[in-house]
Amino acid sequence: MGLPAGKTSVEKLAEKNGVQFYRIKSDKFKTTRIDLFFMDNLERDRASGNALLPSILKRGCASYPSVTEFERKLEELYGADIDGGSLKKGETQLISFHMSHISDRYTLGNEKLFDECSQLLMCILEKPLIEENGFKKSVFAKERDNLIDYIRSRVNNKMRFSMTRCIEEMCKGEPYAISEVGSEADALLLTPQNTLELYREMIQTYPAYVYISGEVDDISIQNFIDNFISMGRGNIKSLKTSPVQKNVSEVKRIDESMDVNQGKLCLGFRTQVDACSPDYYPLVVYNGILGGDTHSKLFQNVREKASLAYYAQSILEKYKGLMIILSGIEAENRGKAEEIILKQVEEMKNGNISKEEIEATKKALETGMKSMQDSQGSIVDFFMSQHLTNCTEDFDSQAEKFKSVSMDDVVRIAQNVQLDTVYFLKPNEKASGEGNE
Amino acid sequence: MNYNTQFYEKVGETLYEYRHESGLKVFFVKKAGYNKKTAMFGTNYGSIDNVFKVQGSDREIEVPDGIAHFLEHKLFEQKDGNMLDKFSRLGASPNAFTSFTQTVYYFSCTDLFEDNFRMLLDYVQNPWLTDENVEKEKGIIGQEIRMYEDNAEWRVFFNLLECLYVKHPAKLEIAGSIESISKITKELLYDCYHTFYTPSNMIVVVVGDLEPEGVFSIVDDMIKFKDRGKVEKRYPDEPEELNSEYREQKLSVSMPLFYMGIKDNKRVSGAELLKRRIALSIALNDTMGRSSTLYNRLYEEGLINDSFRFEASLDQAFGFVAWGGQSVDPKKTAEIISGVLKELAEKGIDEKSFTRIKKSYQGMYIRSFNSVDTIAREVMDTCFNGTSYFDVGKIYEELDVSYTNNVIREVFNNKAALSVINPL
Known part of the structure; x- marks a missing residue:
């Protein structure tokens, strides 16, 4: 029974200044999305700052300085979603951003959502709330507190906590022991200024991958790519690989x-x-x-x-x-x-x-x-x-x-x-x- | 073969519906281009169904807490081995869950759908219980219960239900307690099975890139059991008042956790239930969603964080709205929220916000059709509540701000209860 399902593939659209753009081919979904990943080496003195960036950026941008207004805009766009986070794969830290919306054909009047939604994503990436050459103080302070609370709260889920502790002990001295959200001690060293600097480094120097999937026309995609690469890029950082060989002398x-x-x-x-x-x-x-x-x-x-x-x-x-x-x-x-x-x-x-x-x-x-x-x-x-x-x-x-x-x-x-x-x-x-x- | 076919334009999906001669309802949703196929076989029987008349007798019994969930575990065991192994050998991934009102057995696979589907339909009709295998399961479920005892989010939720309900069994732990499951016997499990696992009390849902005739003819071939008649279950009369306003427990957590809720005393079913549920969700979103003034005030004041959630949980047998998350000061937070809810109950929500939030919920409804598992789950859940998931689109069209404000007045004038987990 059933038809053979279509092949899922990926096509590279462009590569410029260390940003690679891909189009995912699969036409069965009812949503359109952009997923983008900035990558950095997982390092103690950078992990907390990197993890803090998406949290700060989500709290508003030049065109939408109030979160309430930003969230209301997303609701008007049929519950579009813009989010970000931090994860690790091996000894690479990934700062991720995500945008998704329902495909145009499911809107009430065949509205075109991609351009507006991708502009909102660009707004939080490109135009964060800044004062005195640092992130807006109130936003920074709140999000750093939240990050610390989040780090402390890993004890709440005992299964995940025990696994994290096992890995920390096992990989002591190796970068992999570092959490994808860093540590409380390192988070305390962050300031609105040095975090803004880190943000600029991310935008300008971290290798990045962008994936676009779902129904969207080529012109809209091209516009998004053009906008993205118009953010200045400098020397692209090179990533280390994660060594896996290790002989255990004693358990x-x-x-x-x-x-x-x-x-x-x-x-x-x-x-x-x-x-x-x-x-x-x-x-x-x-x-x-x-x-x-x-x-x-x-x-x-x-x-x-x-x-x-x-x-x-x-x-x-x-x-x-x-x-x-x-x-x-x-x-x-x-x-x-x-x-x-x-x-x-x-x-x-x-x-x-x-x-x-x-x-x-x-x-x-x-x-x-x-x-x-x-x-x-x-x-x-x-x-x-x-x-x-x-x-x-x-x-x-x-x-x-x-x-x-x-x-x-x-x-x-x-x-x-x-x-x-x-x-x-x-x-x-x-x-x-x-x-x- | 006689079945109904209905195309739903708004979501671009087709629902096929078949009524087996035994009274079993069967639904199929075709998802062209999807590799994954999911099949669910569920009974309208969950943790709250603990007082009932045993089929074929006049005996009304009260069974130990956690028995529906225990039976779910035991059905996987068959005379010739464990069903989990058999599904795995065919590359399928089987599972089951027990909720307040349902027990559902399911698998998902990409190949060999027919073989797997036949197995699912077969084993749910054929329990194989022995004194020995019932005893063995007590160790495994005992550890499942212990795991939940340490789960703060689970605890804060059930402690809230304990506050909300004076008598209703929704307050009981789904898996029961170590003590209650110790009383479970083979005979009691069979009483439950024979009462609730009867075709007219059950539903089959299949979602995937398949053909309806194929799916329905397998059902015809495999369904052997005969209907044993109407289920007679009884719930206690739940008073409108709260059981208690506050409950607190200490666990190893980094900061306090709270969950707050209000009981909905009006019982509805069918499309009305869905409509009420959506209206309450919109009300909650307007009051405490991420776009609300309240959410952002509490967030800025450091009283809540990203973990904050809300839900409108409505079923034919019980209903409540609830919200919560981590907070450095649950009592203060609860007080502020109560103040805003009082205002909500008086003034209702305005047309503009209502329209905006409704649009956002319509978008989420569309999104849910991306996942075969979500579709299967929702089709089953809505059918057990006497309606159809595919009618949700129509309900959104009908739903207006005055209806929503009526529901708001009915619910948000009731008193809220607060459950708190404090660090040790």
């Missing part, structure tokens, strides 16, 4: 206590595999068999057989060659859980993998590669990641690579996976949280 063990009910066990591994190397494909299959899905060894053994946990999974950090295993358990079951988890890692090394396990994983990857093409955001993320790592595979060729992975490839990858850090977020003896009204 680190970190226990931290907190007033929680459930303990969180996190095991960090080095896979020694580069994001764009041929070994990446068998690594993804390896991870899938071990802890990627409900058929995986971790899910089956920690949850289904031993009933120790609700979740037990492994996650890859593609760009840094890391694998993290996570599970939420009772404190008293910590030893048992760790033993079962490490046993599964050993089973992988010993090649105790059934044909069903590898086949199910490869099918899941195929489904994943196809499903990604049904989301505009996922398509952008896929191509941006490929461009960032200089990988040339597209959806179809990458799917082929996964298909051709053999059992031997997986077992070979398993030999190089090394445990680096065991982190346990331990409930305090007297766990609170109940009945303390």
Whole structure:
């Protein structure tokens, strides 16, 4: 049943002064969007400032100095969305901006939304609120406070917190240990002036990638590109690559206590595999068999057989060659859980993998590669990641690579996976949280 | 084969509707060009349905909290193995969820849709429960419950419901407690299953690049169970008053978290429910959305941040509006918000803001059709509430400011409750 779905592809429209413009070809969506990414090396003294930039820029621009007016304008444009944020991929920090609106044909009177929406995006990028050669003080102060609150609030989500702490301990001394939003101490060093300087550096020198997708005519796209490159550019910064090779001499063990009910066990591994190397494909299959899905060894053994946990999974950090295993358990079951988890890692090394396990994983990857093409955001993320790592595979060729992975490839990858850090977020003896009204 | 076809021009989508002879309703939405196919099989049975008459008897029973969710977990287990494995072998990704009012089993796949769809329809009709596999699940669900105990956002939400409801089971944790699930037995699970998993109480929704005949004929082939008759469930009479105005708990969080809400005492269903829900959303957006004076005042004063959210949660059986996020001073924030809501209840919203916000919501409605999962979820949810997601476009056309202001007066004159999580 069903027609063969169209191929999703990307076309390079222009490259100028370190900005690359791409058009994503896929016509099934009801929204039009621009995604743009400024990239910087992930460094301690820059991370907080970089992360603060989108928050400040979103708070108004020369044509819309009041946020209320800006937001009302977006509502009038059928709930158009303009947003920004900070993320990391390996040891690269990405400052992202995003604009999206519904396609013109769904408006009440066939209105043209792209030009107006892209101008709003350009306004916040190009014309921030400035005073005394710094960002507007009130905006800066508020957003820096919010950034610090946000950094502190990472403790709220215990699963993510334990994973972040595991990575921090594991990558101590490496840039990857730095958070995508930096640290409180570094945020405190920021001023309206030095942050404005950083903003200028971003606009003028960071390599940038721009993706346009959905229904929009070529003239509007060209106008947007012309506007974008009319912002001055200087010497384009070169980005470092993220080293993935690291031999572990001794496994680190970190226990931290907190007033929680459930303990969180996190095991960090080095896979020694580069994001764009041929070994990446068998690594993804390896991870899938071990802890990627409900058929995986971790899910089956920690949850289904031993009933120790609700979740037990492994996650890859593609760009840094890391694998993290996570599970939420009772404190008293910590030893048992760790033993079962490490046993599964050993089973992988010993090649105790059934044909069903590898086949199910490869099918899941195929489904994943196809499903990604049904989301505009996922398509952008896929191509941006490929461009960032200089990988040339597209959806179809990458799917082929996964298909051709053999059992031997997986077992070979398993030999190089090394445990680096065991982190346990331990409930305090007297766990609170109940009945303390 | 006899089914209805309806093209909806505003959203550019076609809905196919089929009524199986057993009474099961089946919906299909074709998404040309999409790789992903999603199928859902759901029953109008959730955590709040804990007092009911067991099918085929005159017995009315009250079951332990969390049993609908427990049954959801157990249905995956079949005599010849776990369904999760079987779907995975075919490259599909299966899952299920239990809400206040629904239990829904689903999968998404890109290939082998027919095989996967047959499996979904089959296993939901065939529970396989043993004393042993019921016991085993208590460990897994126990850890799920423990995980939520540490989740501040979840806690602040359920503590608010505890404040809002005196008797209504919407205040109960969906997964129950370690104590309540310890009382769950195979026999009780079968009582629930036989009562609520009956064709006329269930819906199938399929979304993807498929053909309607194909989808409906698989349903014809696979649906074997016969209808066991009308479900008789009972909810307690909920008084209009709050259970309590304030509740506070301490957890390991960096700063206080608050959630505030107002109970909607009027019960409606069908298109009226959707209309009321949209009207309340527009009212909330006007008062405390990002474009509002209040939001920006609280933001500038450092009383709220980016985590602030609001919702209008309306169902046939219960309804409330709620809002909150992180705040250094929840009580002060709540006081300011209450002041503005009092004004809202008196004055209502003006035509200009109403029109602007409505336009923005119409845009979000269009956006929702980008995702096969969202479409499937909404089609099911609206059908269980006696209406259709595809009528939302029409509702936007009908909805005007005077209707909205009536709803505002009905709801925002009620007292608000406040739930707070403080750092330890």
